[in-house]
Amino acid sequence: MENAQVRHRLLELAEERGASLSSxxxxxxxxxxxxxxxxxxGSPRKLEETDRGRLARxxxxxxxxxxxxxxxxxxxxxxxxxxxxxxxxxxxxxxSAGPGALPDGEDxxxxxxxxPRWLRSMGLRPxxxxxxxxxxxxxxxxxxxGDEILVDRDWRPLRDGIHVVRLDNTVLVKRLxxxxxxxxxxxxxxxxxxxxxxxxxxxxxxxxxVWKGGRI
Numbered sequence: 001m002e003n004a005q006v007r008h009r010l011l012e013l014a015e016e017r018g019a020s021l022s023s024x025x026x027x028x029x030x031x032x033x034x035x036x037x038x039x040x041x042g043s044p045r046k047l048e049e050t051d052r053g054r055l056a057r058x059x060x061x062x063x064x065x066x067x068x069x070x071x072x073x074x075x076x077x078x079x080x081x082x083x084x085x086x087x088x089x090x091x092x093x094x095x096s097a098g099p100g101a102l103p104d105g106e107d108x109x110x111x112x113x114x115x116p117r118w119l120r121s122m123g124l125r126p127x128x129x130x131x132x133x134x135x136x137x138x139x140x141x142x143x144x145x146g147d148e149i150l151v152d153r154d155w156r157p158l159r160d161g162i163h164v165v166r167l168d169n170t171v172l173v174k175r176l177x178x179x180x181x182x183x184x185x186x187x188x189x190x191x192x193x194x195x196x197x198x199x200x201x202x203x204x205x206x207x208x209x210v211w212k213g214g215r216i
Contacts, residue, residue, distance in 0.1 A: 003046065006067045007039045017127060019089060023108040028054045045073045057087045058111055060126050085117060086126045087111035087152065112213075122210060128154040128205075130166070132171075138188035139173055145192065147214035149173065153207040162209040167198060173209065 014021060021039065022032035028051045037043050047055070052066040059065075089108040112131045119126060134147045139162065143149065151164050164173050166188065174186035179197060186196040186203075 003042065003067070006047070006065070006190075009065050010035070010055070011039055013061070013065075017089070019108050027108055027110065037163065040086065045109065057085065057113075058089065059084050060116075084116070085113045086116050087113050088126065088131055090130045090131045090148075092210070112150075114150075122153055122158070124210060125154055128152060128207075134173055134212075138190045138193040140190050142189050143173065143209075143212060144214055147212050149209045149213075150211035151207040152210045158205065164206040165210060166204040167196070167202060168207055171206070172196075176205075 011021075014024060021035040025032050025034040025036070028034075030051070039045065045168060047066050052063045055066055056063040088111060090110040092109045097110060103163055114126075116126070119129075130153065131148055132151060132153050134143045134149055135145055136143055142162070149164075158176060158178070159177070163176050164171065165176070166172075167186070172186060174188060174196070177185040177187055177195075179185050182200055184200055184203065186198070188195070
């Protein structure tokens with residue numbers, strides 16, 4: 001693939017995923033302007049092999065999309081192995097299971113790896129997933145402070161389950177319960193916390209929590 005095509009494809013993938021070039025640069029261990037310069041100025045002329053690999057795993061595509069040559073070699077076998085995994089972005093915001101967290105931004109600071117077979121079995125699309133950390137204790141014992149959760153941002157009809165929502169620019173993780181017409185209740189599993197009632201037009205449902213991971 002020609003260098004101009006590589007730059008165009010990288011920008012296209014970043015826009016589809018909603019990831020900034022600066023956050024992607026930090027993810028591959030470079031300064032924040034690295035990929036911006038690569039796309040806008042053509043410097044560096046080519047992406048390094050390790051950078052191509054990290055970006056390919058993050059976007060779930062072949063390294064050839066970023067300039068790697070397809071060949072029958074050990075390197076090709078290794079890339080085939082890497083393609084057996086999907087890297088989901090970890091966002092630098094916390095979903096508050098407590099009084100509420102004000103997001104500083106939504107930059108990518110890393111990835112967490114999942115089996116594509118498992119994602120398919122769950123009916124999940126990799127490009128619609130992101131991982132964030134829970135802060136607070138209002139969802140205990142199901143979710144604890146510091147747990148990492150996988151959020152499915154695909155549109156689905158609201159149903160039982162735990163969701164991540166934005167209320168007054170505050171990101172919360174709660175159960176949702178429909179109330180009277182036009183109203184909804186945000187419920188905590190910890191009985192210490194009272195329900196929050198608000199209008200449907202006051203909240204943005206970011207996604208449904210479909211997996212959690214944390215310390216034992």
